[in-house]
Amino acid sequence: MEKVGILIEFKDDGIKKTNYGVITLARGEERELCALVLNGKGALCKEQLQQYGIRMIIDITAEEGPMQWNPVKWARAIVNAMDRFGISTVCGLTSPQGKDVLPRIAAILDAPLVMDCIDVDFGEHQVKKSQFSRKTIATIKAVGNHHIYGIRPNTIEAKSAPCKAEVVPFQTSVDSERLDVKEIKRSPFKGIDLTEADIIISGGRGMGNSDNFSILFECAQVIGAAVGASRAAVDAGWAPHTMQVGQTGATVNPKVYIACGISGSVQHFAGMKTSGLIVALNTDPEANIMKNCDYYIVADLFEIVPILTSQLKTVVTSL
Amino acid sequence: MKIYICVKHVPDSAAKITIRGKNQIDEGITFLLNPYDENAVEEAAKLKSQIGNSEVVALTLGKEDALNTLQSALAMGADRGVLIKTDDRPDSIVTARALKAAIEQDGKPDIIFAGKESIDSEGMQTMFRLAAGLDIPVAVNVVAFSLNQDHVLVECEMEAGIRQVLQMALPCVIGAGKGLNTPRYPTFMDIRKAKKKEVKQIDLESLRIETSSGSMEILELKPAVEQRQAKELKGQPEEVVTQLIQVLRDEAKVI
Numbered sequence: 065m066e067k068v069g070i071l072i073e074f075k076d077d078g079i080k081k082t083n084y085g086v087i088t089l090a091r092g093e094e095r096e097l098c099a100l101v102l103n104g105k106g107a108l109c110k111e112q113l114q115q116y117g118i119r120m121i122i123d124i125t126a127e128e129g130p131m132q133w134n135p136v137k138w139a140r141a142i143v144n145a146m147d148r149f150g151i152s153t154v155c156g157l158t159s160p161q162g163k164d165v166l167p168r169i170a171a172i173l174d175a176p177l178v179m180d181c182i183d184v185d186f187g188e189h190q191v192k193k194s195q196f197s198r199k200t201i202a203t204i205k206a207v208g209n210h211h212i213y214g215i216r217p218n219t220i221e222a223k224s225a226p227c228k229a230e231v232v233p234f235q236t237s238v239d240s241e242r243l244d245v246k247e248i249k250r251s252p253f254k255g256i257d258l259t260e261a262d263i264i265i266s267g268g269r270g271m272g273n274s275d276n277f278s279i280l281f282e283c284a285q286v287i288g289a290a291v292g293a294s295r296a297a298v299d300a301g302w303a304p305h306t307m308q309v310g311q312t313g314a315t316v317n318p319k320v321y322i323a324c325g326i327s328g329s330v331q332h333f334a335g336m337k338t339s340g341l342i343v344a345l346n347t348d349p350e351a352n353i354m355k356n357c358d359y360y361i362v363a364d365l366f367e368i369v370p371i372l373t374s375q376l377k378t379v380v381t382s383l
Numbered sequence: 384m385k386i387y388i389c390v391k392h393v394p395d396s397a398a399k400i401t402i403r404g405k406n407q408i409d410e411g412i413t414f415l416l417n418p419y420d421e422n423a424v425e426e427a428a429k430l431k432s433q434i435g436n437s438e439v440v441a442l443t444l445g446k447e448d449a450l451n452t453l454q455s456a457l458a459m460g461a462d463r464g465v466l467i468k469t470d471d472r473p474d475s476i477v478t479a480r481a482l483k484a485a486i487e488q489d490g491k492p493d494i495i496f497a498g499k500e501s502i503d504s505e506g507m508q509t510m511f512r513l514a515a516g517l518d519i520p521v522a523v524n525v526v527a528f529s530l531n532q533d534h535v536l537v538e539c540e541m542e543a544g545i546r547q548v549l550q551m552a553l554p555c556v557i558g559a560g561k562g563l564n565t566p567r568y569p570t571f572m573d574i575r576k577a578k579k580k581e582v583k584q585i586d587l588e589s590l591r592i593e594t595s596s597g598s599m600e601i602l603e604l605k606p607a608v609e610q611r612q613a614k615e616l617k618g619q620p621e622e623v624v625t626q627l628i629q630v631l632r633d634e635a636k637v638i
Contacts, residue, residue: 075542133547136520158507160541164523167508171515174476176597179507190602196408196503199400200604208597214507242552243520246536251544258543263637287631287638290543305526305562306543311396311502312418312561320635330397334502337609341635343627344613354613359630361616361623371624379628379638 065096067149068186070118071142071156071165072101072109075260079109082157082260084222086215087116090155091225092186098122098151099229102138104130107231114229116222121231122149126238133248136240139168144236146173146210153186158214159259166214176206179214180315197311197334217259218317219338258307258314261290263322264339266309267302268294268332270325270346270365274302279366280324283373286380292316292336294326310335324365328353345369384437385490386427389482389497389513390420390456392449396502406601414448416455419498421566422559426528427496428460429564434530438462440489444481446470450582457577458569464580465489469587474599475504477592479512484590492517492554494535499524499558506599510558520551523558 068090073080090097098120099106099113106123113121124131124141131141142165146154154169156162158180170177176189182201183192189211195202206213258264265280271293280291293303295310309316311331321339326332328344328351336342342357345365354360361368392414394400401409416424424441431437441456443449444467453464467481486492495514500507507523514521526546527538533553538546540560569577616626631638 160524160545163507164539164541167511167523168515170508171511174595174597176474176476176599177506177508178599180505193505194607195505195604196394196400197396199607200402200408201607202406202601203603203605205600205602206598207600208595210597242555243522244550245547246550247548248541249538249546249548251546256543263631306540308561319637320631334396337607341630342611343630356609356611357613358611359614359616359627361627363620363623367620368624371620372627375621375624375628376638379632383638 066094066153067098067151068095069098069100069142069146069151069154071154071162072099072113073157073159073161074103074105077105079112080157080260081222082217084116085218085220086155086157087118088222089184089215089220090186091117095186096120098149100124100142100145100154102131102141110229110231115224115226117225117227118229119227121229123231123233125233125235127235132245134240134243134245135164135168136243137238138165139172140238141236142169143172144238145234148234152209153211153213155184155213155215158216162214166212170212173210175210175212176208177212177214178204178206180216181213182216182219184213184215197331198315198337216317256288256290258290258292258309258316261316261318263287263289263320264292264309264316264318265289265322265324266292266294266326267297267324268326269296269300271297271302276366277303279369279373283369283376286373286376294332323353323357324369326353327351328356384434384493386430386437386439387486387492387495388420388423388427388439388441388456388461389495389510390424390441390443390452391417391498391501392443392445392452393417393501393503402604402606406604408604414451416452417498417501419500419559419561421459422561422563423496423498423557424456424459424461425564425566426557426559430494430530431460440465442467442482442485444469444473444478444587453582454577457580458573459567462580464582466582466584467587467590468584475506475509475512476595476597476599479509479516480592480595481587481590482513483516484592485585488590494554495556497556497558499560510556514556517554519554519556521556521558522549522551524560525557526560526562528557528563
C-alpha cells in the first residue's frame with residue numbers, strides 16, 4: 065500500500081479544521097494515510113485524526129524535544145520521515161505555513177510540487193489547479209520519485225471515516241545553519257484568518273474610512289466571520305494589507321463572501337471568485353459585482369450592516 | 384554588492400484569457416512585469432541607493448517579448464538585464480535551473496530578489512528551487528528587509544497578524560511580498576534611460592542545464608466556468624436583512 069503523508073497544521077494548539085479536507089481528499093483504498101505532526105502533540109490529536117481515516121501518526125521530534133518552528137528544520141525533518149517510513153507523497157495546505165514548508169521539501173527532493181490544488185488523482189498523479197488569476201483550470205501531470213501537493217483550504221468538504229490510528233514517535237536531528245527564526249511577532253489582531261474562514265465580510269471603497277470598518281468587525285464577531293478588504297480600501301490606508309482579498313492579496317475560498325461597498329474588479333474576483341455564495345451590497349446597481357454574484361442588495365451598507373448584526377445576534381442567541 | 388532580481392513576463396491580471404489548443408493561451412494580450420516582482424525590483428533598487436557600490440541585474444526567462452518586462456525592471460532601477468530565451472513555457476524545475484546557471488555564468492550573487500509568486504502559473508516554488516540549487520537560504524512573503532554586514536533580517540507575513548522574523552546568512556534569496564514597499568512609477572526619463580542599458584540574450588539550450596527526474600507538465604487548460612445567477616433581495620432594510628439571513632441559514636447553511 066502506498067503511504068501518503070499529511071502535514072498537520074495547528075492553530076493555537078488545536079488542529080486546523082481545514083486539515084480534515086486534505087485528509088478526505090487523500091483517502092483511498094490503495095493508500096495508507098500518515099499524519100506528520102511536528103509540534104510534539106501527536107499523541108494528543110490521535111482521537112481527532114483517526115476519526116478521519118489516519119492510520120499512523122508520525123510524531124516527529126528533535127533530540128531536544130518538540131521541533132521548534134523553523135521552516136528549514138521542518139522541511140528536513142519531513143524529508144527524513146519520508147525516507148524512514150517509505151512515504152512517497154506528501155500533502156499539506158496551501159496556507160502561509162504550507163507555502164513556506166512544502167516548496168522546501170520539493171526543492172530538497174528535486175520533486176514535482178503543485179500548490180493550490182483543487183483536486184488530486186493520486187493514482188495518475190494528475191492534479192487540477194487554477195491558473196491565470198483563477199480564469200483557467202489547469203490539469204497538471206506531476207512526474208517524479210516523490211510528489212508534493214499543497215491543497216487549497218476549504219476546497220474539499222471533510223467527511224469522517226473512523227479507523228484506529230497508531231502513534232509512532234520519530235526522533236530526528238536536523239540543522240538550519242544559515243536561517244534562524246529570531247522571533248514570532250503577534251500583532252494585537254485577534255481575528256479569524258481569511259483563508260480559513262467559512263464566512264468573510266469585506267469592505268471596499270464604499271467604507272469611506274478606516275473607523276467604519278468597525279461595523280464589519282462587529283457583524284463578523286457575531287457569526288465568527290473574517291473581515292476582508294478590497295485593494296481600494298487597502299490603498300486608501302483604511303485596512304492593512306493582511307486584510308486584502310484579490311490578485312495581490314489573499315485568495316480566499318469561503319462558503320459565503322459578503323462584499324460591502326466593493327465594485328468587484330477583475331483583480332478582486334481573482335481572489336474570491338470560487339467562494340460558495342457571493343452576496344453584494346452596494347448603492348450602485350451598475351457595479352460589476354452586482355452581476356457576478358448570487359444575491360445583491362442595492363442599499364447603503366451603513367444602513368444594512370448594523371441591522372444584519374442585530375438580527376444575527378437574535379438568531380445566534382436563539383440557537 | 385552583486386544583486387540579482389528574477390522577474391517574470393505575465394499576462395495583465397485584467398486581460399481576458401483565451402485558451403488555444405489543449406494547453407496554451409492566446410498571447411495576443413498585454414503582458415507585463417509580474418506584480419510581486421515590482422516589489423522585488425523596488426527593494427533591490429532601494430538597497431543599491433542605500434549601500435552604493437552595487438550592481439543590480441534583472442533576469443528573466445521567456446520569449447523575445449519578455450524584453451519588455453526587462454525594460455520595466457531597468458526603468459525601475461536595474462542596471463542590466465539578462466534574457467534567457469526559450470519558446471517553451473518550462474516548469475519551475477527547469478526555470479530554477481536556468482536561472483541558477485545564468486546567474487553563475489554572470490557573477491557571484493550576494494542577494495537575489497524575486498516576487499513571492501507569479502500571477503500566471505501561481506507555482507509558488509521557483510525561488511525555493513533556485514535557493515536549493517545554489518545551496519543558500521531563502522525566505523518567502525517578505526514584508527520587511529534589512530541588511531546587516533554578513534546577514535539579513537527579514538519579516539515574513541504568516542497568518543493574519545503573525546510575522547516571523549528570520550535571520551539569514553548572505554548570500555540569500557528574498558521572496559518579496561506586496562507589503563514590502565511601494566514600487567516606484569518610472570518617469571519618462573527613467574524609461575528613456577532604460578533603453579540604453581545593456582541587455583544580454585542567451586539561449587536556454589546554451590546553458591546546458593542538468594535534467595531532473597521530476598517534472599510538471601500542463602496537460603490541459605480549461606476556462607474556469609463561474610456562472611452565477613444574480614438575484615436581487617428587495618424591500619425595506621429590515622426585510623432585506625431577514626431574507627439575507629434566510630439565505631445564510633437555508634442555502635449556505637453557515638448559521
